[in-house]
Amino acid sequence: MNKYGRQAQEAWKAASPTRYSQIQDPEDFFTRLGEEAQEQVDGLLMKIAGPDPQGETYLEKVGRLNAARNQAEEIVRYDLLSPPETEDEEEYVSPSIQEHLEFMSEVQRLREQL
Numbered sequence: 001m002n003k004y005g006r007q008a009q010e011a012w013k014a015a016s017p018t019r020y021s022q023i024q025d026p027e028d029f030f031t032r033l034g035e036e037a038q039e040q041v042d043g044l045l046m047k048i049a050g051p052d053p054q055g056e057t058y059l060e061k062v063g064r065l066n067a068a069r070n071q072a073e074e075i076v077r078y079d080l081l082s083p084p085e086t087e088d089e090e091e092y093v094s095p096s097i098q099e100h101l102e103f104m105s106e107v108q109r110l111r112e113q114l
């Protein structure tokens with residue numbers, strides 16, 4: 001199980017113990033969830049980071065990529081890894097990643113105009 005699976009498992013245990021107890025095979029469930037999270041983080045990372053700006057230094061690139069990874073992890077953690085907010089909630093509905101990507105695209109466009 002990767003770090004995302006472990007994070008999700010701990011979050012579910014703490015925030016939604018009833019739903020956690022209903023999972024037939026928690027090890028398998030959170031292993032698969034963690035793998036899916038890793039794929040989503042990797043995909044979002046490059047979309048959020050965007051292309052290398054002309055004249056970007058090594059340290060600027062490292063900072064940009066680290067910030068993009070943190071942001072991608074935050075999105076995936078909220079959208080995929082979080083347990084339902086309440087025990088009574090019927091179905092967890094996450095916000096659209098597409099909305100976030102559109103926002104980041106607009107930010108990138110504005111940066112280029114500077």
